[in-house]
Structures are given as structure tokens and as C-alpha cells.
Amino acid sequence: MRDDDVLGAAIRWLNDPLVWQGPGGVLARTVEHLGMAGAAVLLAAAVALPLGVWLGHQGRGGAWLIPLTNTSLALPTLALLMIFASSGLGFGNRPTIIALAVFAAPPILANAWTAVREVDRSVREAARGMGMSSARSLARVELPLALPLVAAGLRTAAVQVVASVSLAAFVGGGGLGRFLVDGFGTRRYGQVLAAAVLIALLCVLVEAVLALGQRLLTPVPLRTGRGAVARS
Amino acid sequence: MRRRPRSLAPVGLLATVLLVTAACGEPGSADGAAPAPAETTTSDDDGAGDLQACAPVAGDALVVLDDDQGLQTVDNIIPAVNAGATDGDDALLGILDEVSASLDTDILIGLNRAVDVERRTSSEVAAEFLAAEGLDQQDQVGEGRAVVVGAGNFSESATLAELYAGALRAAGYDASTQTIGNRETYLPALLAGELTVVPEYVGTLTEFINDQENGADAESLASSDLDATVEALTGLGEQVGLVFGTPSPAQDQNAFAVTTAFAEEYGVSTLTELAETCGELVLGGPPECPERPFCQPGLEEVYGLDVAEFVSLDPGGPLTKAALQQGEVALGLVFSSDAALATE
Amino acid sequence: MIRSAAGLPARAVEPVANLWFTWRYVENNLGDITTALSQHVTLTVQAVVLALVVALPLAVLAHRRPRLAGPVLGASGVLYTVPALALFAMIYPLLWDPRTTVLIGLVMYALLVLVRNVLVGLQGVDRGVVDAARGTGIGPTRLLLTVELPLAIPSIFAGLRLATVSTVALVTIGIIVGYGGLGQLLYRGFNSQYRAEIATATVLTLLVALVADLLLMALGRALTPWARGGR
Structure with missing residues (x-):
């Protein structure tokens, strides 16, 4: 049983309709996976976007934003997941969504902040010179210009979250990570390989869709053929 | 800093091959007995059809159902x-x-x-x-x-x-x-x-x-x-x-727990009573349970229990107990030596 | 949920407060903590050093042959989308050695960050400086070693810091094969719902990342004395 044809088993697994159907099938798990990731990103964006835009507009927060982002890199996702799952939130999908939202927030926050900060000073002054209020300048001038970089932050966060949802299986949650942990537990390494490929594909797909969306959001004159600069 | 694949072509190719060939093989052709929990629903239907489906009942206290037909063997x-x-x-x-x-x-x-x-x-x-x-x-x-x-x-x-x-x-x-x-x-x-x-x-x-x-x-x-x-x-x-080595006098067997609220509602104290009272149960346990003779297959074969769905959790750990208590599973695998459950 | 068990020695089980922080945990488990910590640190150091050893030639190759830059970055980018959990789970059945499994996985992830940063560093070297150096008649190898790489040090160190900090966090995923450094304590704490163990392991992981980051920052500064004059 040790060195079976893992690749063959993976292909057989993917070819089995029973694997795809039903409440615990690949299709249902994929929907669950994307649903959890979507919820985490929305939750993070709901907090981080307004905060980042406001701080950037005010020109404040630079001192602690970068350390915060770096700390979030150093904090293991698994650790936060286990802390939340052991703190009365219950096990399963809920602590996972909250933990992943915490990890999605820093890139969204930092990019939104940078995006608004980096709107050309002269543009901002021109808007004020035309008699726009501060809020109106933010809404009509700064935000549209900041949009591409804001989208880059969302994209970074989303791809990271889609990959990390796999860890939910450690705390009794669902998503495609279930196939990894269960496959490992039952020594179905074909299933592990196939599920890993599925998750990687899902990440690449999400990345591609978001890259397209980001491009559509970018005003035509600003398109350079390359994505905006995300973190690092 | 993360993931910016420049060239998506090979991935696209792989994805195409994968999705074109996906799910078009023989049902059940994946190795092993139960590739997805979905398959366990097709388990035998002998006389279980007219039994009520016993929904889990949430509750804090757990109780181990008596293994009255001796599914578990000596586990010193x-x-x-x-x-x-x-x-x-x-x-x-x-x-x-x-x-x-x-x-x-x-x-x-x-x-x-x-x-x-x-x-x-x-x-x-x-x-x-x-x-x-x-x-x-x-x-x-x-x-x-x-x-x-x-x-x-x-x-x-x-x-x-x-x-x-x-x-x-x-x-x-x-x-x-x-x-x-x-x-x-x-x-x-x-x-x-x-x-x-x-x-x-x-x-x-x-x-x-x-x-x-x-x-x-x-x-x-x-x-x-x-x-x-x-x-x-x-x-x-x-x-x-x-x-x-020499076996220890200490034993720890697989045991199956329900909430006391569940046991009272359906009036069951043994696994036989459970199998006679309930159809379509939701069972929780470690990922390997659907393959282990002393877990799901044993329950189905020895007791004729109708497991409608298996939820993959942990071996008698916090996930299984919480799933029982919160009413996500009706029956959960625990250990007979669990200090929080031990009854004798 | 605790039912008093008849037939057992009737010892009143006092509900013990499940604190997030208690010195009692640290005092009573110093041995385990030290073992996990040293496992964590040695894995991180080995992974980053190995990744750097592999990344340098790859980046130099991609720099010298710009046509290779796309595939090299593309391949490592795709690799990066495979979740660490999946990667560890796939390598283990090939090697049956938990330590090597985790090490290889970590090297692969650190590699992407390093290749990218070394390449950016090399590309960022002023053309004028390179041309001037060439003018003195030195060969390509000496040019690389004495001019290009030293000037790329700030970018290389930025990559090293990022790779190290990410690696420290990733080691914990090694629990899937039983070799996750401080992650082992996280997992054990989770399985017995012992909050102090989970919290202590988390704080220690953060500390390891912080210390490593500061050390690398100091080392990077020490290696680029010319960069300090500017401030």
C-alpha cells in the first residue's frame, strides 16, 4: 500500500462521479470553500477598506500600518485558527472565516492606505482649488485614482484566503481541505494529490478572475499592461 | 508579495485536461471503499426504511451507549x-x-x-x-x-x-x-x-x-x-x-456516545436499541472511521445501524464532543477511558 | 459535560480555570518548549539557507538570460499557490521522513520570494555602474561577485527577511506529518483544549519571527556600510 501509483489514483479519484456529487462531494466542497473565502474577504474588506481609505486620506496611521502588516505575516494562520476555535466561537467554519478575515485585512488595509496616500498631491490640491470639499475630493477624485491599487490589495488577500481555507479541516471545518486531511488520514494519497491540484487550480483561477476584474476597474489611460504593485 | 504567476498557460492546459476528464469514469472507481461521505448513503437498507430518522439533540452531557453485542474486542x-x-x-x-x-x-x-x-x-x-x-x-x-x-x-x-x-x-x-x-x-x-x-x-x-x-x-x-x-x-x-511487549491491564476501547438529551428523547441506552429505534443517523468520528472495522463498518454490520452521513472530526477529541453537544452529529466515536465520559 | 463517573475514586474534579496565559504551563513544560523551539529554529534556518543557495544561481541565470526569467518566475509562482498543507501531505508518502518533508516544503516556498527579490536586486543595479566596471576589463564572474551582488544586497536582504518571517509561520503546518516545531504544541494544546499551551506557542512563534527579522536587518546593514552614509 505504500508506494502505489499515486498519480493513477489521483486521476481515478477525479474521474469518479461519486467523488464530485453529494453533500460531501467536490462540487459541494468547492462551493463551501469559495463561500468561506468570500465571507472572510468581505468581512475583512468591510473593516479594512473604509479604515484604510480614511487613514490614507487623513495622512495618518503610517507608523503602525507597516509593522502590523509584517506581524500578520509572522503570525501562523494555524495559531489564530486554533485560538479562535478554542475561545468559545465553536469549531468549524465560523472561527475559520473570522481568523482568515484577520489575515486578509492587513494587505487590504495597507494597499488602500498607500493607494489614497499616493494620489498625486497636485491632483488633490487642484480638486480642493476647484472648491471641492475634503469628502467630495475623496469620493470624486482620490478614490477613482486609488481604485487599481485598492483592487490589487483585495486580490492579494483573496488568493491568500482561498489557499488558507484548506486549514479549516484542522478545526472541524469544511472546504476542499477536508479531502487533504481525510485523504492523509486514510492514506489515499491519490486523493491528497488530486485535492491539492484542485485547490491550487482554484487559487490560480481566482487570481486570474480578479486580475481581469482589476484591469477592468483600472481607467484606460492608467493601464500599463502590468498589474499594479501589491505588497512588497 | 504573494502569488503572481506570470505564465498561466501550463496551468490552463492542466485545468482543461482535468476538467475534460473529470467525473466521467465509473462510479466508485476511486480507490477504497468510500471516496466521499456521499457514498455511505447507499449502504444497505434492510428494514431500516420504516424507522424514524433520529435528528441529533444538542446538550452538554454525553453518555456512552452500551456495546451490548460486543463489537469491540480486547483493547488492552x-x-x-x-x-x-x-x-x-x-x-x-x-x-x-x-x-x-x-x-x-x-x-x-x-x-x-x-x-x-x-x-x-x-x-x-x-x-x-x-x-x-x-x-x-x-x-x-x-x-x-x-x-x-x-x-x-x-x-x-x-x-x-x-x-x-x-x-x-x-x-x-x-x-x-x-x-x-x-x-x-x-x-x-x-x-x-x-x-x-x-x-x-x-x-x-x-x-x-x-x-x-x-x-x-x-x-x-x-x-x-x-x-x-x-x-x-x-x-x-x-x-x-x-x-x-506484554499487554497492560489497562484497556481503552472505541465507544459510541450520544447526548443524554438524545438518549432520553429516543429512549436508547444500548447500540442495539439505537439501531432498532433510529434510521438515518449522522455519525461523527476520525477521518479513518468509515474504514475501520470497529467504527462505522462494525456499527453497520454488527448492529445493522443505518449511518446516513459520516462527519469527519477527530479521534474522541474536542471536535467530536463539541459536534455532539451542539447537535451536529447524533452519534460520536469516543474512548472508553475518556475521563469526562467514563461510566462503569 | 463532565459526568461524575460512578465506580471511579470519588475525587472531586475541580473545574480548572482554562487561562490563556499561566506561568505554570511554562514552568512545568520547559523541556517540551525548548525541544519544539529548537526544532522550529533549526528548520527555519536550514530552509532559508538552502533556499538562498538554490535561489542565487537561479536568479543569476534568469538575469543573464532574460528569456528564462518568465518561466522561472512563472513556475515558482504556480508552485506557490499549492497550499503548504497539500505539499507536505504529498511529499511525505514519497520520503517517509517527516523532517525532510517539512524542510523541502519550506525551501520551495522560500525559494519564490528569494528568486524574485534577488532578480529585482540584480536588475536594479545601475547600468552605468556595470558599464564602468566592465570598462576596467573584469570578467562576468568577477563583475557578478564584486559589483552586481553586493549592490543587490538590500533587495536580497528584503527577500531574506520576508522569506524568513513567512517560513517561521509555515513551519507550524508541519503538524500534518508530526514535525511542526512550535506547531506541535499548538496542536497538542488544541487536542486537549489547553489554552495556555496554544497561546504560549503562538507568542513564541511571533518572537522567533521578530528576532530573526531584527537579526537579518542588522546583518543587512552591516554588510552595506555604503548605504548608511545616505541617511
């Missing part, structure tokens, strides 16, 4: 040792046996209580127990030989591994512990010599190796007779390269 603790490690080392098994002999089921439950209820770690509890039993005073026979004691991913296994490792360390071995998943994961590592010793359970291990060596349909070798089961296990061990 026994050290499983890589045969290579005992070549030219007569002392190793003796030290492990000394630890095993110092335990009984009540002591084991006490150790589990210290870890799971009293908030102490396995290593703390093990060190204290070894000192209290004088097992930390050993003849220096180890000569610094390296021994890796493996443990499964549940508290009791970790504590037993620490007990073995602690006694070996006291005898001059260079002993360390390593927690690796479940039997499916650690047994190959033990056979390969990556691990030297793993605390095991006589009946469960016997059937596990029997299944591997003689096929899933082989006649079962584990029974309620400890000596006979150990003899069968020893024979199987010779085939695969394992030797065993």
Missing part, C-alpha cells in the same frame, strides 16, 4: 516495537513492560483526566506518574541508543508515549516522542523504522494488520479473549516486522 494497551530495534537489545521491551504493568484502566482514566480536564500536558503528567511509581529509576542499559516513540493525535496516546519515552530516558536511552496523525500514518513509519515504539491497542491493531496483510475480507482474529488475540497479533507482527 500494548507497546508495538520495530523488530529491528530489539535486535541485540534485550532490555527495551522489559522497560516498556514495566510501564505497561504499572497501569490499569482506572489509572489510565486518571491520567486522561489530568490532561483533558485539569489542564496539564501529557509530558507533565507522565513525568509525575513515573516518579510516583519509581519508574524514573532504571538501570543504565540504554547506552544512548536513539529511540523515537510515536503517538497518535489524541491526548491518551501522547501521554502513553511520554510514559514510555520517560522510562527509556531514565534507562539511558536517547528517547524522544513524535506525534504523527493516526494509525494509517504512523504504522508505515513504525515499520520503516522511522519510529521505534508506538503505544497500541491489542484488538484494534490486530484487525488493522490483519486487514492489510490478509485483505479486507479476512476472518477477524481479534476477540474478547486477550491471550488468543495477542497470539494472533504476535503472528501478524512476525509477518510485518513488529514485536510486542
Whole structure:
């Protein structure tokens, strides 16, 4: 049983309709996976976007934003997941969504902040010179210009979250990570390989869709053929 | 900083191949018995059709249902040792046996209580127990030989591994512990010599190796007779390269728990009553449960239980208990030596 | 949920407060903590050093042959989307050695960050400086070693810091094969719902990352004395 044809088993697994159907099938798990990731990103964006835009507009927060982002890199996702799952939130999908939202927030926050900060000073002054209020300048001038970089932050966060949802299986949650942990537990390494490929594909797909969306959001004159600069 | 693949072409190609070929094979062609929990719904329907589906009932208190038809066999603790490690080392098994002999089921439950209820770690509890039993005073026979004691991913296994490792360390071995998943994961590592010793359970291990060596349909070798089961296990061990110490008086079997609220609502106290009362149950347990003879298949074959859905959780750990308490599963696999559940 | 068990020695089980922080845990488990910590640190150091050893030639190759830059970055980018959990789970059945499994996985992830940063560093070296150096008649190898790489040090160190900090966090995923450094304590704490163990392991992981980051920052500064004059 040790060195079976893992690749063959993976292909057989993917070819089995029973694997795809039903409440615990690949299709249902994929929907669950994307649903959890979507919820985490929305939750993070709901907090981080307004905060980042406001701080950037005010020109404040630079001192602690970068350390915060770096700390979030150093904090293991698994650790936060286990802390939340052991703190009365219950096990399963809920602590996972909250933990992943915490990890999605820093890139969204930092990019939104940078995006608004980096709107050309002269543009901002021109808007004020035309008699726009501060809020109106933010809404009509700064935000549209900041949009591409804001989208880059969302994209970074989303791809990271889609990959990390796999860890939910450690705390009794669902998503495609279930196939990894269960496959490992039952020594179905074909299933592990196939599920890993599925998750990687899902990440690449999400990345591609978001890259397209980001491009559509970018005003035509600003398109350079390359994505905006995300973190690092 | 993350993931910005410049070239998506190869991935696109792979994705196309994958999706074009996906799900067009024979149903059930994936290896193993139950590729997805979905398949377990197709299990036999003998007379279960007219039974009520028993929805889980949430509640804090849990109760173990009586295994009245003896699905579980003798599950005394026994050290499983890589045969290579005992070549030219007569002392190793003796030290492990000394630890095993110092335990009984009540002591084991006490150790589990210290870890799971009293908030102490396995290593703390093990060190204290070894000192209290004088097992930390050993003849220096180890000569610094390296021994890796493996443990499964549940508290009791970790504590037993620490007990073995602690006694070996006291005898001059260079002993360390390593927690690796479940039997499916650690047994190959033990056979390969990556691990030297793993605390095991006589009946469960016997059937596990029997299944591997003689096929899933082989006649079962584990029974309620400890000596006979150990003899069968020893024979199987010779085939695969394992030797065993003397079984400990301490036992820990698989047990199946429901909430007391569930037991009262449906009036069940034994697994037979459960099978006669309830159709379409939701069962929770470790990922490997749908394949283990003493877990889901045993419940279905011995009791005729109708498991509608299996939820993959953990071996009698916090996930399973929480799922029971919150009413996500009706029946959950726990251990008979669990300090929070033990009834006798 | 605790039912008093009849037949057991009637010891009143006092509900023990499940605190997030208690010195009792640290005092009583110093041995385990030290073992996990040293496992964590050695894995991280080995992974980052190995990744750097592999990343340098790859980046130099991609720099010298710009046509290779796309595939090299593309391949490592795709690799990066495979979840660490899946990667560890796939390598383990090939090697049956938990330590090597985790190490290889970590090297693969650190590699992407390093290749990218070394390449950016090399590309960022002023053309004028390179041309001037060439003018003195030195060969390509000496040019690389004495001019290009030293000037790329700030970018290389930025990559090293990022790779190290990410690696420290990733080691914990090694629990899937039983070799996750401080992650082992996280997992054990989770399995017995011992909050102090989970919290202590988390704080220690953060500390390891912080210390490593500061050390690398100091080392990077020490190696680029010319960069300090500017401030």
C-alpha cells in the first residue's frame, strides 16, 4: 500500500462521479470553500477598506500600518485558527472565516492606505482649488485614482484566503481541505494529490478572475499592461 | 508579495485536461471503499426504511451507549516495537513492560483526566506518574541508543508515549516522542523504522494488520479473549516486522456516545436499541472511521445501524464532543477511558 | 459535560480555570518548549539557507538570460499557490521522513520570494555602474561577485527577511506529518483544549519571527556600510 501509483489514483479519484456529487462531494466542497473565502474577504474588506481609505486620506496611521502588516505575516494562520476555535466561537467554519478575515485585512488595509496616500498631491490640491470639499475630493477624485491599487490589495488577500481555507479541516471545518486531511488520514494519497491540484487550480483561477476584474476597474489611460504593485 | 504567476498557460492546459476528464469514469472507481461521505448513503437498507430518522439533540452531557453485542474486542494497551530495534537489545521491551504493568484502566482514566480536564500536558503528567511509581529509576542499559516513540493525535496516546519515552530516558536511552496523525500514518513509519515504539491497542491493531496483510475480507482474529488475540497479533507482527511487549491491564476501547438529551428523547441506552429505534443517523468520528472495522463498518454490520452521513472530526477529541453537544452529529466515536465520559 | 463517573475514586474534579496565559504551563513544560523551539529554529534556518543557495544561481541565470526569467518566475509562482498543507501531505508518502518533508516544503516556498527579490536586486543595479566596471576589463564572474551582488544586497536582504518571517509561520503546518516545531504544541494544546499551551506557542512563534527579522536587518546593514552614509 505504500508506494502505489499515486498519480493513477489521483486521476481515478477525479474521474469518479461519486467523488464530485453529494453533500460531501467536490462540487459541494468547492462551493463551501469559495463561500468561506468570500465571507472572510468581505468581512475583512468591510473593516479594512473604509479604515484604510480614511487613514490614507487623513495622512495618518503610517507608523503602525507597516509593522502590523509584517506581524500578520509572522503570525501562523494555524495559531489564530486554533485560538479562535478554542475561545468559545465553536469549531468549524465560523472561527475559520473570522481568523482568515484577520489575515486578509492587513494587505487590504495597507494597499488602500498607500493607494489614497499616493494620489498625486497636485491632483488633490487642484480638486480642493476647484472648491471641492475634503469628502467630495475623496469620493470624486482620490478614490477613482486609488481604485487599481485598492483592487490589487483585495486580490492579494483573496488568493491568500482561498489557499488558507484548506486549514479549516484542522478545526472541524469544511472546504476542499477536508479531502487533504481525510485523504492523509486514510492514506489515499491519490486523493491528497488530486485535492491539492484542485485547490491550487482554484487559487490560480481566482487570481486570474480578479486580475481581469482589476484591469477592468483600472481607467484606460492608467493601464500599463502590468498589474499594479501589491505588497512588497 | 504573494502569488503572481506570470505564465498561466501550463496551468490552463492542466485545468482543461482535468476538467475534460473529470467525473466521467465509473462510479466508485476511486480507490477504497468510500471516496466521499456521499457514498455511505447507499449502504444497505434492510428494514431500516420504516424507522424514524433520529435528528441529533444538542446538550452538554454525553453518555456512552452500551456495546451490548460486543463489537469491540480486547483493547488492552500494548507497546508495538520495530523488530529491528530489539535486535541485540534485550532490555527495551522489559522497560516498556514495566510501564505497561504499572497501569490499569482506572489509572489510565486518571491520567486522561489530568490532561483533558485539569489542564496539564501529557509530558507533565507522565513525568509525575513515573516518579510516583519509581519508574524514573532504571538501570543504565540504554547506552544512548536513539529511540523515537510515536503517538497518535489524541491526548491518551501522547501521554502513553511520554510514559514510555520517560522510562527509556531514565534507562539511558536517547528517547524522544513524535506525534504523527493516526494509525494509517504512523504504522508505515513504525515499520520503516522511522519510529521505534508506538503505544497500541491489542484488538484494534490486530484487525488493522490483519486487514492489510490478509485483505479486507479476512476472518477477524481479534476477540474478547486477550491471550488468543495477542497470539494472533504476535503472528501478524512476525509477518510485518513488529514485536510486542506484554499487554497492560489497562484497556481503552472505541465507544459510541450520544447526548443524554438524545438518549432520553429516543429512549436508547444500548447500540442495539439505537439501531432498532433510529434510521438515518449522522455519525461523527476520525477521518479513518468509515474504514475501520470497529467504527462505522462494525456499527453497520454488527448492529445493522443505518449511518446516513459520516462527519469527519477527530479521534474522541474536542471536535467530536463539541459536534455532539451542539447537535451536529447524533452519534460520536469516543474512548472508553475518556475521563469526562467514563461510566462503569 | 463532565459526568461524575460512578465506580471511579470519588475525587472531586475541580473545574480548572482554562487561562490563556499561566506561568505554570511554562514552568512545568520547559523541556517540551525548548525541544519544539529548537526544532522550529533549526528548520527555519536550514530552509532559508538552502533556499538562498538554490535561489542565487537561479536568479543569476534568469538575469543573464532574460528569456528564462518568465518561466522561472512563472513556475515558482504556480508552485506557490499549492497550499503548504497539500505539499507536505504529498511529499511525505514519497520520503517517509517527516523532517525532510517539512524542510523541502519550506525551501520551495522560500525559494519564490528569494528568486524574485534577488532578480529585482540584480536588475536594479545601475547600468552605468556595470558599464564602468566592465570598462576596467573584469570578467562576468568577477563583475557578478564584486559589483552586481553586493549592490543587490538590500533587495536580497528584503527577500531574506520576508522569506524568513513567512517560513517561521509555515513551519507550524508541519503538524500534518508530526514535525511542526512550535506547531506541535499548538496542536497538542488544541487536542486537549489547553489554552495556555496554544497561546504560549503562538507568542513564541511571533518572537522567533521578530528576532530573526531584527537579526537579518542588522546583518543587512552591516554588510552595506555604503548605504548608511545616505541617511
